Amino acid sequence: xxxxxxxxxxxxxxIYELTEAGKKSTSTNDISAWMKIKPASVSDMLRxxxxxxxxxxxxxxxxxxxxxxxxxxxxxxxxxxLWEVFLVEKLKFSWDEVAEVADELEHVQSPTLIQRLDEYLxxxxxxxxxxxxxxxxxDVRSRPRIALNEIELNGSGQIVAVKDSSAAFxxxxxxxxxxxxxxxxxLEKVEFDGSIEIxxxxxxxxxxxxxxxxxxLVMQ
Amino acid sequence: xxxxxxxxxxxxxxIYELTEAGKKSTSTNDISAWMKIKPASVSDMLRxxxxxxxxxxxxxxxxxxxxxxxxxxxxxxxxxxLWEVFLVEKLKFSWDEVAEVADELEHVQSPTLIQRLDEYLxxxxxxxxxxxxxxxxxDVRSRPRIALNEIELNGSGQIVAVKDSSAAFxxxxxxxxxxxxxxxxxLEKVEFDGSIEIxxxxxxxxxxxxxxxxxxLVMQ
DNA sequence: ATTATTTTTTAGTGTTGGCTAAAATCCTAT
DNA sequence: ATAGGATTTTAGCCAACACTAAAAAATAAT
Numbered sequence: 001x002x003x004x005x006x007x008x009x010x011x012x013x014x015i016y017e018l019t020e021a022g023k024k025s026t027s028t029n030d031i032s033a034w035m036k037i038k039p040a041s042v043s044d045m046l047r048x049x050x051x052x053x054x055x056x057x058x059x060x061x062x063x064x065x066x067x068x069x070x071x072x073x074x075x076x077x078x079x080x081x082l083w084e085v086f087l088v089e090k091l092k093f094s095w096d097e098v099a100e101v102a103d104e105l106e107h108v109q110s111p112t113l114i115q116r117l118d119e120y121l122x123x124x125x126x127x128x129x130x131x132x133x134x135x136x137x138x139d140v141r142s143r144p145r146i147a148l149n150e151i152e153l154n155g156s157g158q159i160v161a162v163k164d165s166s167a168a169f170x171x172x173x174x175x176x177x178x179x180x181x182x183x184x185x186x187l188e189k190v191e192f193d194g195s196i197e198i199x200x201x202x203x204x205x206x207x208x209x210x211x212x213x214x215x216x217l218v219m220q
Numbered sequence: 221x222x223x224x225x226x227x228x229x230x231x232x233x234x235i236y237e238l239t240e241a242g243k244k245s246t247s248t249n250d251i252s253a254w255m256k257i258k259p260a261s262v263s264d265m266l267r268x269x270x271x272x273x274x275x276x277x278x279x280x281x282x283x284x285x286x287x288x289x290x291x292x293x294x295x296x297x298x299x300x301x302l303w304e305v306f307l308v309e310k311l312k313f314s315w316d317e318v319a320e321v322a323d324e325l326e327h328v329q330s331p332t333l334i335q336r337l338d339e340y341l342x343x344x345x346x347x348x349x350x351x352x353x354x355x356x357x358x359d360v361r362s363r364p365r366i367a368l369n370e371i372e373l374n375g376s377g378q379i380v381a382v383k384d385s386s387a388a389f390x391x392x393x394x395x396x397x398x399x400x401x402x403x404x405x406x407l408e409k410v411e412f413d414g415s416i417e418i419x420x421x422x423x424x425x426x427x428x429x430x431x432x433x434x435x436x437l438v439m440q
Numbered sequence: 441a442t443t444a445t446t447t448t449t450t451a452g453t454g455t456t457g458g459c460t461a462a463a464a465t466c467c468t469a470t
Numbered sequence: 471a472t473a474g475g476a477t478t479t480t481a482g483c484c485a486a487c488a489c490t491a492a493a494a495a496a497t498a499a500t
Contacts, residue, residue, distance in 0.1 A: 007457060028478055041458055043479050048456095060465060060478060091336040101330045108324045116311040227487060248448055261488055263449050268486090280448060280495060 016073035025062030074138035081127035096170035130161030149213035236293035245282030301347035316390035350381025369433035
């Protein structure tokens, strides 16, 4: 059984997120920028994670995750997302406050705890940001999604997730009235700057820039 | 603002528990035995905690807690006990399983989290072992309690806490049907070995040794 | 009161995980 | 093909916290 330290878990989660987002492999610098840890420190840790066979590491080349590593990463992500659901659903945190706390809670070691928490929350399939929660075997039921700015004129769908989970962005979405689960329809697409106008839940219209729309994921 | 590391928090909690139980001061060896960390390591940590002014440390003499230290220790104990309530009440852990998990959860740093958790649990005043939960200012409403083996013949009361919280002891209590909140009456006291017979909730009689009775606290 | 024993502290070591500075390697542009 | 720049790695350092072995202080026993 592979045992990871707190720091190693954080690296593995980061690597998983980067390789999922930007496909196959990730560079030392990417990880460094993402985790705000100097490249030299990252190099050192990659060597260690390579020795533990959770990543595939060849010097000067990018990092790939091994099957073992993916399993462990998904276990951490599962914990993180379940705690996020708990914080929002039960403790009434707003969705922009949960990341930090969940980053700590995700490291608590107790399989029983996670299993019971899952049960207590009613086996949720998605976290408050719309991201899927892996099951205990690491299986993920992801929904086909498309960025909001890529929906055609008069196209409709439902907001299911956000790409950018920064507190600032989430607060902005709250303010304008966009939320996970909202049903939307694209009323106008401005050629000039790519901004769009959408109808939310058939009652409110919102203008948003191309940047904002590009960070909102919709299921059609 | 004094910042403590994970390890420092553990030491402080241990010292608080030892000085509360055995009164005033505690020795390096006591802490070493309690925490299962070698005396040499304890010495080193005491020096550090002394520098941070959370304990009063003079070489070769015992350790006393400072007011600052007590406040911090009570904050940790508050977190620990609130999580224990959560685990038992919401996640249906049995009371002998919670200590380990709560030992990890107690270190999560987020005042908001604890405040919301407290609220969510309905501001409980006692944890599943009957120990009082300090409020956010560190105030503790403790109940006057007496060990069960010191109750006089035909005396009665209610089980409010246990001294020994080891999983083995708690499982034993569960098996015989003693639990926090049970109303008891002492039916017999055996002079010879100090064992007693008690009536639980007016329906079940239990025999227990002096040792066991001495670890059960009763409110009269 | 002086020795013996126990307790506590100091000194030195190892591991984890960060850092800076310098070296090595890779990539790109001429 | 090679010089310049960017990226990555190595080397050496530091802090936190554990350990063992040895020294120092306190306590107990003769």
